[in-house]
Amino acid sequence: MAFIPSSSSSSSSSSSSHGCKYEVFLSFRGEDTRTKFTDHLYSALKRKGISTFRDDEKLKQGTFIAPELLKAIEESRFAIVILSRDYASSRWCLTELTKIVECMEKTQLVVLPVFHYVDPSHVRNQRGTFAKAFAEHEERLKNNIGSVQMWKAALTKVADLAGWDLNNRPESIVIEEIIKRIFSELNCKFSSVCEDLVGMDSCVEEMLDSYLSEGLDDVHFVGICGMGGIGKTTLAQEIYKRISHNYEVASFIANIREETKTRGLVSLQKQLLSKILMESEINVWNIPEGINLLRNALSDKKVFIVFDDVDEDEQLGALAGKHDWFGPGSRIIVTSRDSHLLKRCGVNDIYSAKGLSNDDALQLFSWRAFNKPYPEENYVNFSKGFVNYAQGLPLALKVLGSLLFAKRIGEWKSALDKLKEEPNKKILDILQISFDGLTYMQKELFLDIACFFKGENRDCIGDNLDYNIGVLMEKSLITISDDGTLWMHDMLQEMGQEIIRRQSPKEPSRRSRLWSYEDALHVLKNNTGAEVVESITLIATIEKVENLSAEAFSNMKKLRLLKIHNTTHSKDLFRGNVQLLQGLSYLSNELRFLEWHGYHLKFLPNNFQPNKLVKLIMCYSGIRQLWKGIMTLDELKLIDLSYSQNLIETPNFSRAPNLKKLILRGCTRLSKIHASLGNLKQLIELNLNGCKSLKSLPNKIGLEGLEIFNLGGCSRLEKFPEIVGNMPHLSKLYLNKTPIKDLPFAVEHRIWEILKAWRC
Structure with missing residues (x-):
């Protein structure tokens, strides 16, 4: 009967995975040691999760050794032989020992002798009680003297091995050393393979x-x-x-x-x-x-x-x-x-915990797919394709490698193509555990990042979501780089996008977020999605012009994000891929993120109230003026109208107190900057590079937070405005190709501070 401790330790699982049922076989004479040293050793092995075979008295009902016991020796990695005073008097123990020596020579069974208060030389040379025991065996087995000689040889071989002598040593220390020795060898074998x-x-x-x-x-x-x-x-x-x-x-x-x-x-x-x-x-x-x-x-x-x-x-x-x-x-x-x-x-x-490098990822994948640490010759490129897809995630590498084991090359190609359309369910189900534990707002934020904001600066999210951003980071769902860029693992992004697809697998107008060009165009052309769609990204990758009706956005009351990237050309700056031939009559007042490259119209809709906007990007647009009068824009952080060559003047910024970046580079017709610009305390970047029609700035500016001030190429700008207070954070000032000759004292002082720090 075998006593196998229940354990979650990896050593036990390793044993079974390499063809051995037990890690240790205990050989001992019960009358000498069962209730003392052997029991203490067995308990310690069990406590450490080492699977151990210890014979039971019930196995000794017959004259001959039980086959189960011999089989247990064959299925063990280590044999601990406790050589006690009367060990050799037991024919059972000696037969067991002979089998142990046989396995030591044939199967590399590791034998660890323990000299239980006996002199090792007496065991090795069969003296004292060992001599007496063999004399009795020879007398009883006169007709089978060959067996006795085998027992003697086995005993000598085991006694010649390095082991532990209990004389003058505490048993607890010896037991601890035995366990350390077994663990050390198990780890050496298992870790390498x-x-x-x-x-x-x-x-x-x-x-x-x-x-x-x-x-x-x-x-x-x-x-x-x-x-x-x-x-x-x-x-x-x-x-x-x-x-x-x-x-x-x-x-x-x-x-x-x-x-x-x-x-x-x-x-x-x-x-x-x-x-x-x-x-x-x-x-x-x-x-x-x-x-x-x-x-x-x-x-x-x-x-x-x-x-x-x-x-x-x-x-x-x-x-x-x-x-x-x-x-x-x-x-x-x-x-x-x-x-x-x-x-x-x-x-x-x-x-x-970190993902695997490409080399380690390929090796792990190959173990699962080919049962060796490198791919088959004809499968190298496909293997690298799957490794690239997994992005160092061990779970994905194991799942995909196992699925492809023993598959033909055609099946590999089909599987790789399928992943682009439909991610592996087993992988996504494990990843989704973290998502399922989020609150509603945290889930919505995660899905926005997965579908739209990966790779964007975290400012596009807004400060009121800082807590939820922190939760996503703590739950290992996203990271934020040192420069503020939002990032997540490709598999997590794919999981988020798959959650959205499941909202309506066949009809994109019933999904809350659209990022596929084909899906977004389908919804806009058919004027659908009014009740569900909250976010749209339409990024043109070809130069085909798509004409949309004026009603394309008319019913999208829930739209929070709109991102359209047109292909533009220097000869035709305002004609992009997406055209609104009848104009644009409506945009949702829920918009927080509006990015429309190549917007060809001169104005935004008159009824558009961008009170919730965080980010407004309309590069290469035909915009002449953003809005008239004063708009309440407490959330607005960024305006980028670069190369909008029809832009003549900036709007009133009086109620945009949190604006951090104003990018107007290349706006060659811009001639008027509203005086309210000078009061933007949170502004850190003002870029007017190439605004060659600009003749003046507000007379006074108090841009305390400004770090980057770019006036390069403002060829008609002769006077630098008066500074109210100081500009303690200014680190970059561009005045190339301008006729400006004199600078205010506050600016000159800041320049000297920068130069002094640089020299030091």
Whole structure:
């Protein structure tokens, strides 16, 4: 009968995956050691999650050794032979030992001898009790003396191996050394061949060196954070496998998010208590009772525990509580997609899991697709196509590689083409877990970024959404670069776009967001989508002219974003691909983002109230004037009318207090700048480059926040305006090709400050 501990450790799974049922076979004489050293050793192995075979007395009912026991030897990686005083008196033990030596020579079974209070030379040379035992065997087996000689030879071979001598050494120290030796060899074998660990070694070493130092007596919590499928669990499993044997208690609690839903937190508390107390049946009736039991059981123990896939504070509250739950030197790893959750729960350090490099990604994909670390010759380009699609995401590489295993090259091509139309459901379902946990507003923001704002500056979102932006970052759904650019993994973007497609797979007018040129054009030409469409991007990639009716936007009351990119030419600046031959009578007052390159009309609709606009970009437009009078534009951050050569004057900016960038470069007919420009305290960039008709600026300007001031090419501008106050942030001033000769003292002073800092 085999005793196999239930364990979540990766060492056990590794054993089975490489053709061995057990990691350790224990050979011992029960009467000598069963209830003492062997039992302590077996318990320690079990506690560390090492699958171990220990024979049961029931197997010894017959005269001959049970076939199950011999088979267990063949199916083990290590054999620990406990050579006690009367070990050789048992024909059962000697037959077992002969099989162990046979497997050592044939299957590379690793044999670890323990000299249980006996002199190793007595075992090696069969002296003392060993000599007496063999004399009795020879007397009883006169007709089978060959077996006795085999036993002697086997005993000598095992006694010649390096092992442990219990004389004058504490048993607990010897047991600890044996476990370390087994773990060390298991890791050496498994880590070098396990394809799931491609690209992980450097990450493991970084975590061990930086966050999991074992020499300190403090209790340390470490988080592993990242998007779904990035390899958080694999990383935690490998670390667990490498160092868990150094702790008094070790446990890997997997799939906490899912287990909480299906079985509840009490079940997880019982699982952890069972591991700590080495009891199969633990009675816990409610969470508070489980907390008390765990705190009492853990407080004096040095433990290493991994809590995998945590998504709620209550989970850690019930399972890990606070640092004072654990004994000195304890280490706790928590994996989660939510960095803010980790911070709230008192995690000391957070490691951000990273995607694989192209080389490592190709290797991981090849292991799944070809069962080797490189692709077949005729599949190299296709393999690189799938690797490029996965963008370093281990989950995607594993799923796609497995699906393509043993498939013909035609099926590979078909699968790659299909991914462009319909993403893999298994991958998206895992990624969508993070999305499903968001609030309504956070979901809407994520979908906007996935469909429209990836690669844009975060200013286009608006300041009132800062909190939700932060949540998306904490949940590893987006990142923001140092220059403020919004970014997300390609697979997450694809997941977001697929969520929108599912709103109406066949009819785009029933989707809230349209980013495909064909879908957007279909809706605009047919004047549909009035009740549903909130955002449209129409980016022309060909020079075919599309004529839309005046009613194209007339019923789109919910439109929040409109982005049209026309192909323009220097000879025909205002004639783009999308034409409104009957003009434009309506634009939604809900618009927050209006970007229309090559807008060929001279005015925006008279009834358009852009009160919610955050970003207005109309480069190469035919606009003469944006609006008349004063508009309330509290949200507006950017106006870019570059190369709008019909623009004559700027509007009144009195009620646009938060405008940060005004880009009017190349507006060659612009001759009048409204005086209100001088009062824009938040303006950081003013670009009037190439405005060659401009003769004057407002007499006084108080642009305290201005960093970039570009007047280059303003060939008629002779006078620099008077500065009210200072310009402490000015870092770039362009006056090339202007007749300006004198600068205000405040500007000259700022220039000297910049030069002085540069020289230093």
